[in-house]
Amino acid sequence: MSETIHVSNLQQGYGKTVVLHDINLSIQSGEILALIGPSGAGKTTLVSTIMGMLKPQQGQVTVLGQTMPNRQLLAKIGYMAQTDALYEALTARENLNFFGAMQGLTPEQLKQQIPYAAGVVNLQDDLDTRVQAYSGGMKRRLSLAIALVSDPELLILDEPTVGIDPELRQQIWQELHQLATKGKTILLTTHVMEDAEQADQLMMIRNGAAIAQGTPKQLIAAYHVDSVEAVFLKAGRQQDENNRHI
Amino acid sequence: MRTIAIFKRVLQEMFRDKRTLALMFMAPLLILTLIYFLFQSNNDQTTTLGVQNVNSTLVKAIDNDHVTIQQVAPSASAKRVIRQKDYAGVLVQKSDKLTLTLQNSDQSKSAILKQSLQAAQIKLKTQAMATTLKRQGQALQKLQQALAAATRNPNVAQNPAGAPNVPSYKLTTHYLYGNADSTFFNTLLPIMMGFVVFFFVFLISGIALLKERTTGTLYRLLATPVKRSEIINGYLVGYGLFALIQTLLIVFYSIFVFKIQILGSIWNLLIINVLLAFVALTLGLFISTFAASEFQMVQFIPVVVIPQIFFSGIIPINQMAHWLQPIARIMPLYYGADAMSNVIEKGANFMNIGFDLTILLGFAVLFLMLNMVTMRRYRQV
Numbered sequence: 081m082s083e084t085i086h087v088s089n090l091q092q093g094y095g096k097t098v099v100l101h102d103i104n105l106s107i108q109s110g111e112i113l114a115l116i117g118p119s120g121a122g123k124t125t126l127v128s129t130i131m132g133m134l135k136p137q138q139g140q141v142t143v144l145g146q147t148m149p150n151r152q153l154l155a156k157i158g159y160m161a162q163t164d165a166l167y168e169a170l171t172a173r174e175n176l177n178f179f180g181a182m183q184g185l186t187p188e189q190l191k192q193q194i195p196y197a198a199g200v201v202n203l204q205d206d207l208d209t210r211v212q213a214y215s216g217g218m219k220r221r222l223s224l225a226i227a228l229v230s231d232p233e234l235l236i237l238d239e240p241t242v243g244i245d246p247e248l249r250q251q252i253w254q255e256l257h258q259l260a261t262k263g264k265t266i267l268l269t270t271h272v273m274e275d276a277e278q279a280d281q282l283m284m285i286r287n288g289a290a291i292a293q294g295t296p297k298q299l300i301a302a303y304h305v306d307s308v309e310a311v312f313l314k315a316g317r318q319q320d321e322n323n324r325h326i
Numbered sequence: 327m328r329t330i331a332i333f334k335r336v337l338q339e340m341f342r343d344k345r346t347l348a349l350m351f352m353a354p355l356l357i358l359t360l361i362y363f364l365f366q367s368n369n370d371q372t373t374t375l376g377v378q379n380v381n382s383t384l385v386k387a388i389d390n391d392h393v394t395i396q397q398v399a400p401s402a403s404a405k406r407v408i409r410q411k412d413y414a415g416v417l418v419q420k421s422d423k424l425t426l427t428l429q430n431s432d433q434s435k436s437a438i439l440k441q442s443l444q445a446a447q448i449k450l451k452t453q454a455m456a457t458t459l460k461r462q463g464q465a466l467q468k469l470q471q472a473l474a475a476a477t478r479n480p481n482v483a484q485n486p487a488g489a490p491n492v493p494s495y496k497l498t499t500h501y502l503y504g505n506a507d508s509t510f511f512n513t514l515l516p517i518m519m520g521f522v523v524f525f526f527v528f529l530i531s532g533i534a535l536l537k538e539r540t541t542g543t544l545y546r547l548l549a550t551p552v553k554r555s556e557i558i559n560g561y562l563v564g565y566g567l568f569a570l571i572q573t574l575l576i577v578f579y580s581i582f583v584f585k586i587q588i589l590g591s592i593w594n595l596l597i598i599n600v601l602l603a604f605v606a607l608t609l610g611l612f613i614s615t616f617a618a619s620e621f622q623m624v625q626f627i628p629v630v631v632i633p634q635i636f637f638s639g640i641i642p643i644n645q646m647a648h649w650l651q652p653i654a655r656i657m658p659l660y661y662g663a664d665a666m667s668n669v670i671e672k673g674a675n676f677m678n679i680g681f682d683l684t685i686l687l688g689f690a691v692l693f694l695m696l697n698m699v700t701m702r703r704y705r706q707v
């Protein structure tokens with residue numbers, strides 16, 4: 081096992097505003113880490129910084145041993161954005177082909193990878209339909225397939241399970257666990273507790289600060305509660321109390 | 327490799343939207359055809375001139391194909407006659423004083439009347455001159471005969487008798503470009519060729535990139551190892567090809583339907599328009615940064631595109647107020663239209679349009695750099 085992502089003392093924001101303070105994070109290869117937090121907590125900001133889309137205001141981010149931002153390294157990251165960014169006039173296959181080519185795949189590799197990626201999200205029968213005819217859930221699934229298509233070492237998924245039915249969600253989690261056992265690293269954000277329970281590592285973010293970090297079991301034990309949800313609520317109350325004392 | 331993939335995608339999207347595609351290729355032809363006919367019908371305009379107490383010799387001199395003469399009752403007021411009968415003008419003679427009253431709601435009619443009057447004046451003067459000369463000639467002849475008789479010099483008498491030749495010039499006109507039927511359309515066409523390409527590429531590419539911004543695909547694209555320059559290059563090749571097709575279409579349409587003569591090489595026209603398309607593309611992409619919606623993109627047309635038409639040579643630049651002239655020099659379309667006109671009407675070769683092309687290239691490079699900078703907002707490497 082080697083370290084895939086390392087974040088130290090990160091402060092991040094937009095312009096002069098500060099959104100994230102003092103974030104420290106380490107993910108080993110083959111691990112699944114879930115960032116949990118309410119919307120507006122700063123999950124997307126953290127994910128974008130790890131991708132290297134934003135330069136850290138302070139602190140350092142390394143991915144696969146390289147300091148971010150680093151354009152070339154993006155070839156090794158499969159990214160699923162929070163909002164579906166798809167070419168609606170094109171078919172699903174054309175979208176997969178295009179983004180695959182952007183990731184640096186050859187046409188031969190794409191021919192192999194597209195059926196696999198579409199299979200994971202049950203889209204194999206709709207590959208030649210234009211995206212504008214897709215439902216919201218189908219678009220979400222296509223976005224995930226695009227992240228998977230380049231067989232990346234690191235998957236960064238921003239709210240991957242929104243709008244996906246429970247049965248398919250189960251199937252996707254199975255695939256994610258399988259990828260992890262093959263040594264791929266997965267970082268995902270969510271505000272759904274069921275997703276959190278499936279992850280190896282959790283990082284809870286609230287108001288731009290990490291309030292709890294560890295495996296689900298460790299956290300449940302440390303906070304003396306019986307669910308991940310209860311950990312989050314208790315950690316949140318403690319954060320509010322600490323802030324009141326300052 | 328990535329550039330080609332982006333180029334392919336730009337084309338795929340363009341060809342999916344059949345209506346826009348048809349609009350981009352058919353609309354210019356439609357507009358040009360319309361303009362063509364608009365300028366054709368202008369040739370045989372006639373106007374009506376009312377005359378009051380005007381000497382009949384003068385009236386006869388004024389009469390021509392473009393003017394219909396109507397007699398006006400001696401007592402009527404010129405103003406009232408013009409209002410009631412919708413004459414373009416009324417000419418009144420009082421002893422040797424002529425007064426022309428013009429309706430002037432249509433300046434071209436006024437111009438015809440003024441021209442006809444001037445022509446009549448010249449006609450009368452030459453007639454008068456001819457008569458005097460004839461009389462002088464007769465006097466001279468007599469004098470000559472007398473002289474001949476006196477000196478017995480036969481040569482003098484053999485001189486062609488009669489009036490000394492009133493020089494009657496026969497004018498033959500050679501047209502270096504076009505012919506006697508050339509209209510303003512001939513001036514307009516090269517400018518329109520450049521303008522159409524500029525306008526469509528500006529609008530379509532600007533909206534395309536705007537859509538990439540608003541749907542998030544640009545951000546998503548920048549989350550791959552693609553270089554910013556590869557994105558722009560993909561767009562350049564895609565829209566360059568588009569400009570090429572559009573130019574060819576307009577050129578061949580002009581040659582076969584309007585029977586327009588193109589003195590220079592069509593290759594040069596293609597080069598100019600592709601370069602103009604590059605400027606329009608890079609400008610469109612840059613401007614789209616400041617638009618939040620497609621409607622806002624359209625709002626930029628009166629600011630960015632329309633003023634360029636006025637400075638593209640439709641109104642000759644050297645006839646403009648001096649302080650206005652430098653403005654033309656900052657308009658890309660001015661250089662494009664200038665090069666186009668020179669190739670089509672003066673047969674300019676590649677070297678002749680080199681200056682215009684260089685400036686266009688400069689514009690493209692400038693806007694290209696601005697684009698690279700604005701795309702930094704999305705990915706800081």
Ligand SMILES: Nc1ncnc2c1ncn2[C@@H]1O[C@H](COP(=O)(O)OP(=O)(O)O)[C@@H](O)[C@H]1O
Nearest residue numbers: 094097099117118119120121122123124125126
């Ligand atoms: N592009 C941006 N410019 C300025 N502020 C932003 C931008 N994106 C997000 N923010 C702000 O940063 C904070 C965290 O947002 P985000 O990271 O999207 O949260 P989450 O993904 O957890 O919902 C929010 O207060 C949001 O308003």
Ligand SMILES: [Mg+2]
Nearest residue numbers: 123124125162
């Ligand atoms: Mg988010």
